[in-house]
Amino acid sequence: MPNTQTNILITGGAGFIGHAITRALSEHPTNTITLVDNFARGRVDADLQEILDRPNVQFIQGDVTDAAFFATLPKNFEYIYHLAAVIGVRNVMEKPDKVLYVNAISTLYLFEYAKQLPNLKRILFSSTSEIYAGTLKHFGITVPTPETEHLTLDDITSPRTTYMLSKMYGESICFNYGRLYNIPFTVVRYHNVYGPRMGYLHVLPEMFLKIRDKSAESENAIIDVASPSHTRAFCYIDDAVKSTILVTEHTATQGEIINIGNSEQEISIRDLVKTVASVMGKTITLNELPDTPGSPARRSPDTSKIKALTGFVPSIGLEEGITRMYAWYKDKLDSRHE
Ligand SMILES: NC(=O)c1ccc[n+]([C@@H]2O[C@H](COP(=O)([O-])OP(=O)(O)OC[C@H]3O[C@@H](n4cnc5c(N)ncnc54)[C@H](O)[C@@H]3O)[C@@H](O)[C@H]2O)c1
Numbered sequence: 001m002p003n004t005q006t007n008i009l010i011t012g013g014a015g016f017i018g019h020a021i022t023r024a025l026s027e028h029p030t031n032t033i034t035l036v037d038n039f040a041r042g043r044v045d046a047d048l049q050e051i052l053d054r055p056n057v058q059f060i061q062g063d064v065t066d067a068a069f070f071a072t073l074p075k076n077f078e079y080i081y082h083l084a085a086v087i088g089v090r091n092v093m094e095k096p097d098k099v100l101y102v103n104a105i106s107t108l109y110l111f112e113y114a115k116q117l118p119n120l121k122r123i124l125f126s127s128t129s130e131i132y133a134g135t136l137k138h139f140g141i142t143v144p145t146p147e148t149e150h151l152t153l154d155d156i157t158s159p160r161t162t163y164m165l166s167k168m169y170g171e172s173i174c175f176n177y178g179r180l181y182n183i184p185f186t187v188v189r190y191h192n193v194y195g196p197r198m199g200y201l202h203v204l205p206e207m208f209l210k211i212r213d214k215s216a217e218s219e220n221a222i223i224d225v226a227s228p229s230h231t232r233a234f235c236y237i238d239d240a241v242k243s244t245i246l247v248t249e250h251t252a253t254q255g256e257i258i259n260i261g262n263s264e265q266e267i268s269i270r271d272l273v274k275t276v277a278s279v280m281g282k283t284i285t286l287n288e289l290p291d292t293p294g295s296p297a298r299r300s301p302d303t304s305k306i307k308a309l310t311g312f313v314p315s316i317g318l319e320e321g322i323t324r325m326y327a328w329y330k331d332k333l334d335s336r337h338e
Contacts, residue, residue, distance in 0.1 A: 005032045009077045011064050012084030014042025016198040019051060020241045021081055026054045038063045040086065047197055064106040070113040077117055079248055081124045082110055087163065088201050096159035103166035111177040122184045124248040125174050127167045129191040129261065129301060136296045144302040147189065147257045178255060186253045188244060191261025191301040194321065195237030196328030200336040204322065207276045208329050215282045226289040228270035233300040235262040236321035239314035243306060252309040261301035262314040279322045
């Protein structure tokens with residue numbers, strides 16, 4: 001009998017985006033999904049357990065910086081979503097060695113392993129909008145920013161640079177292993193993806209906590225807002241998941257770099273705080289602070305390439321996304337973790 005199953009490997013599958021992609025892919029019984037994670041950040045909560053209980057999902061606890069671990073994996077995967085990484089400002093500042101080590105070695109070992117996969121159709125490499133930060137700061141590039149912008153490293157001595165450097169290195173692995181060993185790949189650069197289960201060390205969960213705590217002290221809470229007129233574009237997780245799966249499976253995106261984000265939803269930090277407070281049903285007064293030094297005034301992806309290649313346009317507006325996200329976080333703010 002012909003094998004009608006599609007075998008998919010997801011590294012970092014217990015994390016925010018990995019879990020959400022698995023949830024979507026596992027809705028199709030013809031997909032067989034293997035998740036790998038070492039629980040450096042991801043965790044087995046009710047949401048992950050619900051996915052792990054599905055008959056077409058299996059979980060392997062393992063470390064993608066261990067070459068011997070890759071040797072134990074089956075060789076029948078057709079699609080690989082490589083999402084395992086050490087991320088987040090706190091990690092980057094406190095553990096820049098881990099950022100460099102995990103993000104670089106895992107991608108090298110993955111591509112070494114991929115050389116042995118006869119059925120491989122695509123590796124999806126998860127890169128970041130951070131990669132544009134140096135060019136944005138020093139060369140005043142176009143915003144919304146297209147994928148074709150040249151990349152600039154800012155301060156090579158700074159721990160902050162390690163994350164963007166590790167992702168540039170990963171992108172280079174994709175192009176060079178891809179070319180030499182005929183390994184099909186797509187690079188996505190995520191721009192501010194948000195939604196349920198993203199942890200607590202990101203701007204939106206931090207705002208939930210701040211507004212809740214200040215509102216408990218006073219009916220009209222005063223909320224400090226730095227860089228109030230700076231703008232950012234946020235992309236709801238469901239749009240990020242749909243577009244990630246689409247570009248991984250689409251023939252036109254093989255060997256391409258694709259921005260994933262939602263430039264239609266660019267918003268000032270001032271209006272973002274107001275929207276969050278309104279979703280939470282709280283009355284607040286903003287205390288506007290000066291701009292944070294080094295913070296770019298505007299950040300937004302040019303998403304015309306994904307639209308041209310696949311027809312994809314995001315569909316979830318910011319208020320709706322924050323409402324869905326808050327519905328998940330509301331009862332969990334006290335049990336916060338990384
Ligand atoms: N969330 C965003 O807005 C965003 C923006 C830009 C780029 N990205 C990229 O997307 C990817 C996924 O991001 P996320 O937000 O889901 O992060 P996340 O931290 O929620 O998920 C990463 C997962 O990788 C796992 N992991 C870390 N080291 C590992 C190792 N050595 N072996 C096995 N597993 C390991 C962690 O335990 C975690 O579950 C990352 O590569 C990140 O750089 C995300």
